Amino acid sequence: QVQLVQSGAEVAKPGASVKVSCKASGYSFSSYYLLWVRQAPGQGLEWMGRINPGNGVTEYAQAFEGRIAMTRDRSTNTAYLELKNLRPGDTAHYYCAKICGGACYGGAFDVWGRGTLVTVSS
Amino acid sequence: QSVLMQPPSVSGAPGQRVAISCTFNSSYIGTIHDVHWYQQRPGAAPKLIIFAGDNRPSGVPDRFSASQSGTSASLAITGLQAEDEADYYCQSYASSLRESVFGGGTKLTV
Numbered sequence: 001q002v003q004l005v006q007s008g009a010e011v012a013k014p015g016a017s018v019k020v021s022c023k024a025s026g027y028s029f030s031s032y033y034l035l036w037v038r039q040a041p042g043q044g045l046e047w048m049g050r051i052n053p054g055n056g057v058t059e060y061a062q063a064f065e066g067r068i069a070m071t072r073d074r075s076t077n078t079a080y081l082e083l084k085n086l087r088p089g090d091t092a093h094y095y096c097a098k099i100c101g102g103a104c105y106g107g108a109f110d111v112w113g114r115g116t117l118v119t120v121s122s
Numbered sequence: 123q124s125v126l127m128q129p130p131s132v133s134g135a136p137g138q139r140v141a142i143s144c145t146f147n148s149s150y151i152g153t154i155h156d157v158h159w160y161q162q163r164p165g166a167a168p169k170l171i172i173f174a175g176d177n178r179p180s181g182v183p184d185r186f187s188a189s190q191s192g193t194s195a196s197l198a199i200t201g202l203q204a205e206d207e208a209d210y211y212c213q214s215y216a217s218s219l220r221e222s223v224f225g226g227g228t229k230l231t232v
């Protein structure tokens with residue numbers, strides 16, 4: 001079945017970087033955009049950006065420009081999110097999700113990973 | 123001000139109908155595309171329940187329906203059940219921002 005499996009929880013210090021992975025299975029990895037969404041404790045969902053796994057082209061939310069990088073490895077069907085210069089306000093669950101296709105359309109996000117908790121603390 | 127605005131909370135008794143609104147910021151009207159809806163239970167990842175206006179993915183009960191106009195969208199849940207208690211988010215793409223956006227979320231209490 002279609003699955004997105006994320007890496008485990010991370011603890012990082014302010015100013016450091018963190019890299020979270022998202023391994024896809026059960027579908028053609030290169031055919032559907034993967035995106036990242038974060039959720040701070042008790043807060044709503046925030047779209048961070050997306051990557052086209054086929055060609056590696058990325059689009060980032062303006063709020064993260066300059067300190068975000070999304071990459072992918074087609075040999076392992078894995079997408080990565082790196083967030084740099086971390087601040088305490090970056091403490092959140094980070095989710096990867098897949099753009100839907102086939103019978104689903106319109107740019108909705110139909111499959112989600114379980115999330116990776118990133119804690120930023122000195 | 124947010125691009126998509128939702129009420130913080132709604133409530134209803136079991137068996138009743140509730141509606142959750144998603145109002146478009148007037149500055150972005152005309153640039154917001156199809157609206158989608160997600161359900162998020164405590165401790166879980168969001169789950170797609172409505173895509174592109176009023177379409178349900180396989181497995182989502184027909185108690186869930188939605189509508190969309192040029193200025194807002196709305197999610198309706200009929201025959202409320204205890205398991206419907208969750209946070210609900212609307213989401214779309216704002217072409218003027220070239221970003222996907224979420225509403226602030228609505229907590230449904232049954």
